[in-house]
Amino acid sequence: MTLGFITLLLVFQLIGEVISKGLDLPLPGPVVGMALLFIALVIKGDVPDGLKDTADGLLKHLSLLFVPAGVGVMLHLHMIRDEWLPISVALVVSTVTTIAVTALVMKGCCRFVDDEQSKEPNDG
Amino acid sequence: MDDGFYQIWVYLSTTPLLGLTVTLVAYQAGMWIYTRAGLHPLLNPVLIAVVLLVGLLMVTGTDYRTYFDGAQFVHFMLGPATVALAVPLYRQFKKVRRSFALILVAILSGSATAALSAIGVAWALGASRETLLSLAPKSVTAPIAMGIAEATGGVPSLTAVLVILTGIMGAVLGTWTLNALRITDWRARGLAMGTASHGIGTARALQVNDVAGAFASLAMGLNGLATAVLLPLILGLIF
Numbered sequence: 001m002t003l004g005f006i007t008l009l010l011v012f013q014l015i016g017e018v019i020s021k022g023l024d025l026p027l028p029g030p031v032v033g034m035a036l037l038f039i040a041l042v043i044k045g046d047v048p049d050g051l052k053d054t055a056d057g058l059l060k061h062l063s064l065l066f067v068p069a070g071v072g073v074m075l076h077l078h079m080i081r082d083e084w085l086p087i088s089v090a091l092v093v094s095t096v097t098t099i100a101v102t103a104l105v106m107k108g109c110c111r112f113v114d115d116e117q118s119k120e121p122n123d124g
Numbered sequence: 125m126d127d128g129f130y131q132i133w134v135y136l137s138t139t140p141l142l143g144l145t146v147t148l149v150a151y152q153a154g155m156w157i158y159t160r161a162g163l164h165p166l167l168n169p170v171l172i173a174v175v176l177l178v179g180l181l182m183v184t185g186t187d188y189r190t191y192f193d194g195a196q197f198v199h200f201m202l203g204p205a206t207v208a209l210a211v212p213l214y215r216q217f218k219k220v221r222r223s224f225a226l227i228l229v230a231i232l233s234g235s236a237t238a239a240l241s242a243i244g245v246a247w248a249l250g251a252s253r254e255t256l257l258s259l260a261p262k263s264v265t266a267p268i269a270m271g272i273a274e275a276t277g278g279v280p281s282l283t284a285v286l287v288i289l290t291g292i293m294g295a296v297l298g299t300w301t302l303n304a305l306r307i308t309d310w311r312a313r314g315l316a317m318g319t320a321s322h323g324i325g326t327a328r329a330l331q332v333n334d335v336a337g338a339f340a341s342l343a344m345g346l347n348g349l350a351t352a353v354l355l356p357l358i359l360g361l362i363f
Contacts, residue, residue: 033206047214059205067170076279085249087286094245103313105233106230107312
């Protein structure tokens, strides 16, 4: 992890926050920052090594980072207690449906892609 | 309780050091159990850490604010980490550039399905507005989902827990669902796992097949972006 690239990530986040708040977008600032960095990488055409290392280091323990917020659920345990049934049925139905819809649409698209671009290696 | 120990506790419970340290310890305990159990999706390390910490705070009668004063140093890193997600997203994007438009179609259908089906089912079963708004971004990777929940009037911490539960369900039910539908294409299987159950589904896809893992990872990033843009519009139409 290098200081320069940590600063770069913070700068992108900051620009994202300014755009999000300034234009009153419903998009979170860091997501705007991520979109901007993605666009910058597409324009540049490759990922600098230092940025790659910094991003990988930060993302290696990504799941640790949402523990503090997750613990905040203790303030809302009554919501889960009162609404456990709609919550759990919605999670199961929605997860299975989403997997099914995405896979079926992609399957249809893949068939199209493979026909159109038969030169591309077929991973399937 | 010994008086000297009590004095130390009174001192420590007011410094950020304690909240920060117990967060790291609880997470590593979660990782240890998860690794020991052969990476079983039901033993998700974040879920274990959250359960341990909530238990600890309740037993010691510590309020969440006090804990968060310390834990906020970890929480703060969520912002730059979300920005950093652009790097793996770009890496995957580069590999699939030519079929990108079609992949986007599949991810957008998944993104809309995830939000609408969750809201529809929970609404039909009588969930409150606050719960519906917290539930809507549940298929998106936690840092982005929490940001979306905050921006759309949900409860970010409830969303964080629902996101983890969704990931676990995708990892447990995904293979079964895909086999039942006779989806054999690894690209379609990976994309579905990443769209429906973000990082936890992606981790599961990676265990099974490299191509599936790459597509899951791409889907996770794109679905985060797609949902962040689409969900406020969808919610604007519904509520």
